[in-house]
Amino acid sequence: MSQVRLYRPPVSLTWWLRKPSYLVFMLRELSSVFIAWFVAYLLMLVYAVGSGPGAYRDFLDLSANPALVVLNVIALAFVLLHTVTWFGLAPKAMVIRLGALRVPPNVILAAHYGAWLVVSAVVAWVVLR
C-alpha cells in the first residue's frame, strides 16, 4: 500500500466555545474555583466569630461591600450550576437495586433534590433560629 497523507485536524485552544454543551461543561468545571472561594470566605467568617463581637461586626460590614456582594452573587450562580449538574450526573454512577428491581434514575435524582431541600432547611434553621 502506498503511503497515504493523512489530514490531522488541529484542536483549537477555544474548543469549548464550539458547542453550547462544551461551554456548560467548562463553566461546570470552573465552578470548583468558586467553591474554593467559598471555603476561604467561610473561614474568614469563622475566624471573625472566634475573634469576638467586634471582629464579627467588621466581617458583616466587609461582607456588605458591593464588590464582595457582586462576587458572592456570581459565586452563588456557579455553585448552583455545580449542584444542578452534580445531581444530574450522580444517578449515572449509581445503580441501586431493591431486590431484582433497579431503582429508576428519576427516583435517584428526586431523592438528591429532596435531600438537598432537607439539608438546606436544617442549615437555615440552625443559623436563623
Next chain:
Amino acid sequence: MPESITMEVWRYRPERESEPTWDSYEVPLRKEWAVLDGLNHIKDQLDGTLSYRWSCRMGICGSCGMTVNGEPKLGCSTFLTDYAPGPVRVEPLHNFPVIRDLVVEMGDFMAKLPTVKPWLVGDDEPDEDTEYRQTPVEMDDYKRYSMCINCMLCYAACPVYALDPEFIGPAAIALAQRYNLDSRDAGAEDRRDVLASAEGVWACTFVGECSVACPKDVDPAGAIQRYKLTAANKAVRDLLLPRGAR
C-alpha cells in the same frame, strides 16, 4: 417544502490539495432522504470523486458516521428535511485523521479495543455442551452496552479524546463493561489494568457528550462513571485488606 437543498461537503484529496476545501451541491429535498441519500445522489449524478463510507442504510453497521452541521451523526439516520432550508454542512468525524473526504482512519480504536478483552473470559475451557444460563435480570445488567455498533460518534463528540489521543475512549470502556457486567464472564480482573489506568476511566472528566451523540443509547458516559466507582471501591479494598482476603 422547497424542491432542493444545498449540501456543503468537506473535501480532502491528498493528491490534489494539502488543505481541505468545501464543495457545494444542490440535491433534491425529499421527505424520505437521509444525508447519506444526498451523498449517494452527489456521487451518482454530480461528482463521482466524492468518497465516504456506508453499507447497511439502517443504523446497524456503524460505517456512515460523519459530522452534520457540527454534530456527529449517522448519515443514514439523519434526515435532510430536518435541516431545511439548508445548507447542510457535512464533514468527516472530528478527532480522527482523515484519509480522504469523509473517510477517517480508525486504526487507533481498532488497536485499543482488544486491550480491554471484549469477549467472554472463562475460568477454564468449558465442555462442548456446557450451557450458560442467564436470567433476564442478569442480562439487563449489560444489555444496553451490547448495543454498540462501533460507529465512533462518541469518540468524535469527546473533547478528552481530542486532547489526549491516548485515552482509550467511550466505546471501548462501554464494551469492556458489557463483558464485566455479564454474569458468565470472569475477566473483570484482567481488564482492570487497562480500564483503571490513567488513560482509562481516570482520563474522563464526564463531559457527557458521548452519551448524547450515541445513536444506540449505549450511554458510554454512564458506563465509565460506573466503572470509576467500581475501580475506586477495589482500590480501597486493596489498600485496606491483606492480600489473601481480597
Next chain:
Amino acid sequence: MTTKRSPEPLLWLLFSSGGMVAAMLVPVLLFLFGVAFPLGWLTAPGHDYLASVVSHPVTLLVLFGLCVLALFHWAHRFRYTLYDGLQLKRYRVPIGILCYGGAIAGSVVVALVLLRAI
C-alpha cells in the same frame, strides 16, 4: 502499567465526596452569608448565638469535613480544567503539586482556624 498503586482512585473519591457535600451545603450557606445578610434581606444572627453554634463539636466536624473535601474537590477539577481548557497536560507534575499541595495547605489552615474557634 502500574495501576494498582495509582493515587487516582483515592483522589477521585475525595473529589466525589467533596462534590456531594458542596452541592448539598454550599448554596444555602453562601446564600445566607454572602447575599441575604449583606443585602439585609434577612437579619444576621447575633455574635453570641453564632459563636455558640460554631463552637459546637458537631458544627466543627461538619465544617471541617465540608472545607477539606471541598478543597480536594477544587484541586481535582481545577487540575483537569488546566489539562483540558488550557491544554497543559504536559505540565501534569507541577499542576498536580499546585492543586493537591494547595488543598493540603488549605486543609491545615482550615484545621487551625477551626481549632481556634473551640
